[in-house]
Amino acid sequence: MQAIILAAGLGRRLGEYTKNNTKCMVEVNGVKLIDRMLGQLARLDLRRVVIVVGYKGSELKAHIGNRYDGRLNIEYVENPIYNKTNNIYSLSLAKEQLQQDDTLLIESDLIFSDRMLPMILNDPHPNLALVAKYESWMDGTMVRIDKERNIVNFVPKKAFRFEDVDDYYKTVNIYKFSREFSCRQYVPFLDAYCKALGNNEYYEQVLRVITLLDNSNLKALPVGNEKWYEIDDVQDLDIAETLFAEDEEMMRRYNYRYGGHWRFPKMLDFCYLVNPYFPPEQLTEEMKANFDTLMREYPSGMYVNSLLAGKYFGIRQQFVVVGNGAAELIKSLMEQSAGLTGVVFPTFEEYPHRLSKDDIVAFYPDNNDLSYTADDLMRFFEGSGIKSLLLINPDNPSGNFIPADDVLRLSRWCAGQGIRLVVDESFVDFSDDFEHNTLLRNSTLEDNPRLVVIKSISKSYGVPGLRLGIMASADEQLISRVKKDVSIWNINSFAEFYMQIFNKYQADYTQACHKFISERARFMKRLQTVSYMRVLPSQANYFCCEVLGKFTSHELAKKLLAQFNIMIKDCNTKTFLEGKNFVRISVRDTADNDRLVDALLALDKQ
Incomplete structure (x- = not known):
């Protein structure tokens, strides 16, 4: 067995990274791609490694030098x-070597797990392509396979159809060819293809012709959950460095993204705080049916969007302002705040991060459950001189919840003290009896003119990608100031259309929330079977859990990510929870929740 590595390309899309080096000299987490690949090949029993070089080839050869003498015979x-050519020509230049032995054919811009080369070598089929089920990040040649793993068609870019993605597998660009296949099928077709269509093509096109015209016996071997990535541009490089980072660095890289985890579809994200049962498929299909129009047309301005938000929540247009996510409104509101602000810790820190530390009067619960009541807040803040009081209800990450009647009692107390009460009820629809817990009613707002309600539509409605949030108050001057503070086109047409059609799906939403509440109760019982975790009661779509004895919260988060590709929130970075070993775990659907508990139980046995 031999290996042939194609490493002649320019790698233009990597910009500065390939200005003075070929792509395989790019470093991922401090290790050059070619060094990682040759190290993996050195563990195999290979007769030789043939590297096809071109751009900056002399630099590549100088780098490799003699470092692999005694382990690899490199030509x-x-x-x-x-x-002027593509990889079909590079491979044709090595066709004599290709016909001299069984071959591993590898492209040099890949990074992949150490298990993948033994996987393809140990499979009994002589002619094999490693493939991965299609995911949204993938580009390039796709294949279709039958039930016996035969490759029945290669699908080039120009033949790609998004409606067929459920049937597609991406070629990983690691192949195993027998000497017989290379001599009798691949090389003859390679010569003919180059003569007919030239050298500016891809070698997979030859495989496509063979598959269509001949019984090639070329099989596919799906790689499952094995990690790999093809590095064509700077974003690919960033994602690869995250996927292949070690424990501590991997956590850091995931956390600084603040989202965008759809680029890592195999990672199960329990930091993700949304409703797992909404929106329904029909709503999604209605959005898709209007995609072309929404993409090509400008959205409306604030007048129409505040009208839609009023319709959405059943409140007056002049009481509501729409934001590009609640975060935009939080920023505007907090920057307009004057005087001291009362903040309950631990909490969602987007609010206090917008304030000077000198302007915060902090309340800390004095119990192990991080719980507090409206009476606790009134007693603590009496005479404190605060001008605003912030209440996240249910709170994040504790899940503590104050019933609506008590919040209104707190609101009346605040009014008597000349205090503005800001209530973020982004998670209130996850609470028991949620239909009666919202403050978004005209009568409630009118009776409490110093009350400001903020709600993220991302959380309970399951549409974080639309970036929608609202702020409501009967203080029309405040609402007007915030409307003037944000951009006239602060939300896009997709978000606007979603608000327009939501009311048709209100019954589905109510059903989804009830289904969620049932699953949360079931999930809590399962979490309580984990011996090293204490689960705090919650009325939100997450649980705050104290990690006891066996691990620290940081160690637990790191082990789940490294061993199970599951991400949870280590709360050690949150104010008042530093060093207290709490984690936050979101509530997903039944299958995902059980996968997490199974992983936690498996760690208990280690």
Whole structure:
């Protein structure tokens, strides 16, 4: 067995990274791609490694030098016209070597787990392509396979159809060819293809022809959950460095993204705080049916969008302002705050981060459950001189909840003290009896003119990608100031259309919330079977859990990510929870929740 590595390309899309080096000399977490790949090949029983070089080939050869002497027999093939050809020509230059032995064919811009080369070598089929089920980040050649793992078609870019993605597998660009296949099928077709269509093509096109015209016996081997990535541009490089980072660095890289985790579809994200049962498929299909119009048309301004938000929640247009997520409104509101602000810790820190530390009067619960009541807050803040009081209800990350009647009692107390009460009820629809717990009613707002209600539509409605939030108050001057503070087109057409059609799906939403509440109760019982965790009661879509004895919260988060590709929130970075070993775990659907508990129980046995 031998290996042939194609490493002649320019790698233009990597910009500065390939200005003076070929792509395989790019570093991922401090290790060059070629060094990682040759190290993996050195663990195999190979007769030789043939590297086809072109752009910056002399630099590549100088870097490799003699470092693999005694472990790998490395030979080079030169592609002198690398800037005028594609990889079909690079492979054709190595066709003599290709016909001399069974071959692993590998593209040099790949990073992959150590298990993948043994996987393909140990499979009994002589002619094999490693493939991965299609995911949204993938680009390039796709294949279709039958039930016996035969590749029945190669799908080039120009033939790609999004409606067929459920049937697609992406070629990982690691192949195993028998000497017989190379001699009798691949190389003859390679010569004919180059003569007919030229050298500016891709070698997979030859495989496509063979598959269509001949019984090639070329099989596919799905890689499952094995990690790999193809690095074509700077974003690919960033994602690869995250996927292949070690424990501590991996956590850091995931956390600084603040979202965008859809780029890592195999990672199960329990930091993600949304409703797992909404929106329904029909709503999604209605959005898709209007995609072309929404993408091509400007959204409306604040007048129409505040009208839609009023319709959405059943409140007056002049009482509501729409934000590009609640975060935009939080920023505007907090920057307009004057005087001291009362803040309950631990909490959602987007609010206090907008304030000077000198302007915060902090309340800390004095119990192990991080719980507090309206009476606790009134006693603590009496005579404190605060001008505003912030209440996240249910709170994040504790899940503490103050019933609506008590919040209104707190609101009346605040009014008597000349205090503005800001209530963020982004998670209130996850609470028991949620239909009666919202403050978003005209009568409630009118009776409490110093009350400001903020709600993220991302959380309970399951549409965080739309970036929608609202702020409501009968203080029309405040609402007007915030409307003037944000951009006239602060939300896009997709978000606007969603607000327009939501009311048709109100019954589905109510049903989804009831289904969620039932699953939360079931999930809590399962979490309580984990011996090293104490689960706090919650009325939100997450649980705050104290990690006891066996691990620290940081160690637990790190082990779940490294061993199970599951991400939870380590709360050690939150004010008042530093060093107290709390984690926050979101509530997802039954299958995901059980997968997490199974992982936690497995760690208990280690």
